[in-house]
Every structure is written in C-alpha cells, then in structure tokens.
Amino acid sequence: MAGLVLALLLAGLAPAGAVWPQPQLVREWPGGGRCRLSPARFRFGYASSSAVGPGCAVLDQAFQRYWRLLCGFGPAAPEDARSWEPLCTELLVSVATPHCDGFPDMDSVESYKLSTSEEPFLLSSESVWGALRGLETFSQLVWRDEDGTFYVNKTDIVDFPRFAHRGLLLDTSRHYLPVRAILETLDAMAYNKFNVFHWHIVDDPSFPYESTAFPELSRKGAYSPATHVYTVNDVKLVIEYARLRGIRVISEFDTPGHTLSWGPGAPGLLTPCYAGSIPSGSYGPVNPTLNATYQFMAELFREVSTVFPDFYLHLGGDEVDFTCWRSNPEIRSFMQKMGFGQDYAKLESFYIQRLLNILSSYGKGYMVWQEVFDNGVKVKPDTIIHVWRENAGPYQQEMARVTTAGYRALLSAPWYLNHISYGQDWQAAYQVEPLEFEGSPEQKELVIGGEACMWGEYVDVTNLTPRLWPRAGAVAERLWSNETVRNLQEAYTRLAAFRCILLRRGIRAQPLFTGFCNPEYSGF
Ligand SMILES: *[C@@H]1O[C@H](CO)[C@@H](O)[C@H](O)[C@H]1NC(C)=O
Numbered sequence: 001m002a003g004l005v006l007a008l009l010l011a012g013l014a015p016a017g018a019v020w021p022q023p024q025l026v027r028e029w030p031g032g033g034r035c036r037l038s039p040a041r042f043r044f045g046y047a048s049s050s051a052v053g054p055g056c057a058v059l060d061q062a063f064q065r066y067w068r069l070l071c072g073f074g075p076a077a078p079e080d081a082r083s084w085e086p087l088c089t090e091l092l093v094s095v096a097t098p099h100c101d102g103f104p105d106m107d108s109v110e111s112y113k114l115s116t117s118e119e120p121f122l123l124s125s126e127s128v129w130g131a132l133r134g135l136e137t138f139s140q141l142v143w144r145d146e147d148g149t150f151y152v153n154k155t156d157i158v159d160f161p162r163f164a165h166r167g168l169l170l171d172t173s174r175h176y177l178p179v180r181a182i183l184e185t186l187d188a189m190a191y192n193k194f195n196v197f198h199w200h201i202v203d204d205p206s207f208p209y210e211s212t213a214f215p216e217l218s219r220k221g222a223y224s225p226a227t228h229v230y231t232v233n234d235v236k237l238v239i240e241y242a243r244l245r246g247i248r249v250i251s252e253f254d255t256p257g258h259t260l261s262w263g264p265g266a267p268g269l270l271t272p273c274y275a276g277s278i279p280s281g282s283y284g285p286v287n288p289t290l291n292a293t294y295q296f297m298a299e300l301f302r303e304v305s306t307v308f309p310d311f312y313l314h315l316g317g318d319e320v321d322f323t324c325w326r327s328n329p330e331i332r333s334f335m336q337k338m339g340f341g342q343d344y345a346k347l348e349s350f351y352i353q354r355l356l357n358i359l360s361s362y363g364k365g366y367m368v369w370q371e372v373f374d375n376g377v378k379v380k381p382d383t384i385i386h387v388w389r390e391n392a393g394p395y396q397q398e399m400a401r402v403t404t405a406g407y408r409a410l411l412s413a414p415w416y417l418n419h420i421s422y423g424q425d426w427q428a429a430y431q432v433e434p435l436e437f438e439g440s441p442e443q444k445e446l447v448i449g450g451e452a453c454m455w456g457e458y459v460d461v462t463n464l465t466p467r468l469w470p471r472a473g474a475v476a477e478r479l480w481s482n483e484t485v486r487n488l489q490e491a492y493t494r495l496a497a498f499r500c501i502l503l504r505r506g507i508r509a510q511p512l513f514t515g516f517c518n519p520e521y522s523g524f
C-alpha cells in the first residue's frame, strides 16, 4: 500500500525537466538561479567560434523543430506575469568540425557540453550529431510553473553516449507501417537519443520494398502493390528524415529463410518442397544450389547497397528451417556432391558465405543474426553479430562466445518489446546490463550496443506507438547513460515525466502506472 501511494505521488509530482536518458554529468547551480524563457522571443543561433553556420541543414532544421517544440508546450503566460525575473533569449551552438552534409555513422562523435548558467546559453560539440543530442537535452530542461511561465534553471551538462550503436528495429512485413508512422517513430527515437533505425523491411508475409531491379517482388509480394509498398521516394524520405535527426538507417533483407513473400515475384528462387517424390506445391528457403540464385542476390544487393547509404547492411540469416531442403531430391544430391553429409547447416553456411562475398565486393560491411556465427560461417573480422535468442541458453553466454571469437556484438535478446506483460515490464528491460557476462575488458570493448526490437506479428499502426513508448526509453537510457544509473524508483520518476513530454509532442506514449500529465494527450 505504501508503495502504491508513493508511486501515485511520484507519477503526479514528476518534476518537469528531468532529462531522459540521464546525461553523464549534470550540475545544477547550488544557489539555484534560473531565467524565464519566452518562446516567442527565444532564438537558436550559431556561435562565432562554430565551424558550421547558417545553411547547415541538419542544424538549421533542428533549430526550427526545437523552437516549435518549445512553443508547443502550451500557451505561455502573459509577458508581464513574471517580468522581474531575468529573461533568457538565446542558445548558441558551436560545432568544432565543419561537416554538415554527410550521414552519421558508427564512429560519429555524439558528445556535447551544454551550459545554461549564463546568457547566451552555449552548446558545444565536436560534430553536428552531438549538437542534435544537446538540443534535445536543452528542450527537456525547459519547465513551466503553474501559471504557465517557462523557466530554464542554471545548469551545466557534459554528456556522451555509453554505446555507439543504440538501435530500434521495426518490422514492416508482418504488418505494413505507413511512412508517417515510421517518421513519427524516428522523431520519438531522436527524443530518446536512439541513433540507429534497423528496418526489417521484408519477411515471409509481405515484400513491401519496391525494387527498381526487380519490380515484380513487391508487385506480387506486397499485401497490396498500390498501397502497401515503400517506393524509391518513400525510402529516400525515411533516410533523409533520419539523417536530419542523427539516425542511421540499416536495412535488413533477411535470407535464406524468411523469404516466402519473395517467391511469387522471383520464380525459381525458393526451394520447392517435396511430399515423397513429388513437389508438394509449397516452398521453403532460398534455393542455395543454383547459380541463378546468386546472380539474383548480386543484383538485388547491388541496388540495396546504393539505396541505403550506411556502411552496414543487416543480412539476417536466422531461423532457417531445414525440412524443405531435406525433402528436395536436387538439394540432397547437391549435398552429396559437396560432401556436406546430412549437415544442412553446412549448406546454409555455403549460401551465407557466397552472399557475404557479394556484399564485400560492394565495399559494404554487414551485421547478421547470431545463427550465422553459431553455425561457424566464415565471416569478415569486422562483422557484427546480433545476439537475439532467449531460449538457446542465457544470452550472456552467447555474448561471451561471440566476443571471445573477436567479433563485435550487438544485444537484443532481452529487449524484445513486442513481448508484453501486465505491469511495469519496462523495468526488466531497464535492469539489463549489456556487459554482464564473463569476459575480459577487451571482450567488453567489442560490445557496440544494442537494439530494442518491435516485431510486427501483433503490431500495426494502431498500437505501434503506445507499445513502443515509453518502454523503449528503458533501452535508450541503458545504452546512453552511465552504467551506475539504474535506480528504478528514480528512473520511474524521470520516465513518467518524460512520458508527459512525449504526449505534449504528440506521441501516444502509454502510461507507466497511475497518475496524470498536464496537459494530457490531445491529439485525437
Ligand atoms: C529548477 O529549480 C527548482 C528550484 O529552484 C526545482 O524545484 C526544479 O525541479 C528545477 N527544475 C529543473 C528542470 O531542474
């Protein structure tokens, strides 16, 4: 009962402006001190010391977005309500490196320093990407008292991410997600300082990606080729929208399993399954025995490599079901010819190996699901192994195995947010410690981060946003903040306040527990 009352109080009295995810170092001035912020009179600008200035689209547009977010806070108090308090009028940004037009990548420096202790406020960073993170933090420092006046307390912040790869996976095959829903997710990701959108774009149920080289794939494999596809322009829009928020887009075209929707548009690509000595009419994974398969993959991935600018592509490689391969006499004779015996994992490896060689020849790096590593496929040393299996022994052991072998690891196993349960299930995600496995410091260095996953079997545009937020925020803070930031009570307070910020910004984030926001969500 006491816990309940406490939680009620916490939800109701969540302090405005607590930052999520928690910055590395925050110093509020001991004597207090604050200034009044009038959204109409506040401006963002470039410091004279900055290596980038007006015309830098990433920051010009971020200034506009954050200015609108400040104004979207609700009606401001009349100008004269608190006129005796000093007014803060300007935040100047200073970026050290003169790059503006590129894409964020694995090595982007996202650190920043923010000071609101004097006028003008100063935000300094190495790169524009760090400046974006700092602007987000600044926007969360603004708070409002009961009569509607906005304030910023005198605060100094030094901040940087703990992990370089902080991702979120969306699945647009089980259900088609409208582009608008993807863009809204990218906005909410930026509010949480996520920096990788893992686009699991096609899978068994549907193929919504409109390929220039193979237009039949979506024409025959999408739920509807008229309405349930991502056109070349849609994909460009998503990539640019993400870039402007410092988010990388990593596409996943999962093979050789998870490809049923590819079949109708690519005759001969999938393995015909047999019932006894005759084809059963159903199809299994990609047919790895045909040269035509590799010609097809070479052409498709040549396109994908240019459409998605990130150095990394996710190549999948998970959950290959061997029963269909086993049933097919041509596959069996190929197995014999190759000396694979009955070991179909060898056949899978044979396929993946050739696919990886194709990708390497395009100068791309790749990420794969853990089975590729588990099956002993020879991968390039810079391959990233994505650890996802929860039921194959503790994921900590897999993290240890992957890093012992010298590969970089990415963690998702404890972060399948499509799994839901009654109560505050964000807490389990929050309590994960990615480096808690047996291994040397060198091994721990190989953990580049993690991804929250939202698989789409039971998720479409109706429930995507409330299921993601604020639950994915738990993963965001684990991947950004110091490992010592793990007090659940304190996290609850800030996350509940952050959820209210999300509502104000039009994101339909579900409640953590009892309580209220002021204002409540009003976007319907
Ligand atoms: C600002 O300072 C006041 C005390 O002066 C404190 O109550 C409030 O929580 C602070 N707000 C933020 C966002 O830090």
Ligand SMILES: *[C@@H]1O[C@H](CO)[C@@H](O)[C@H](O)[C@H]1NC(C)=O
Pocket: 291
């Ligand atoms: C498939 O390609 C390999 C090597 O490129 C070649 O040796 C083989 O003859 C080809 N097989 C067929 C059936 O074309």
Ligand SMILES: *[C@@H]1O[C@H](CO)[C@@H](O)[C@H](O)[C@H]1NC(C)=O
Pocket: 024, 482, 483, 484
């Ligand atoms: C994390 O916090 C601990 C304790 O405050 C500190 O010793 C450590 O240096 C911090 N880590 C980083 C990377 O700042």
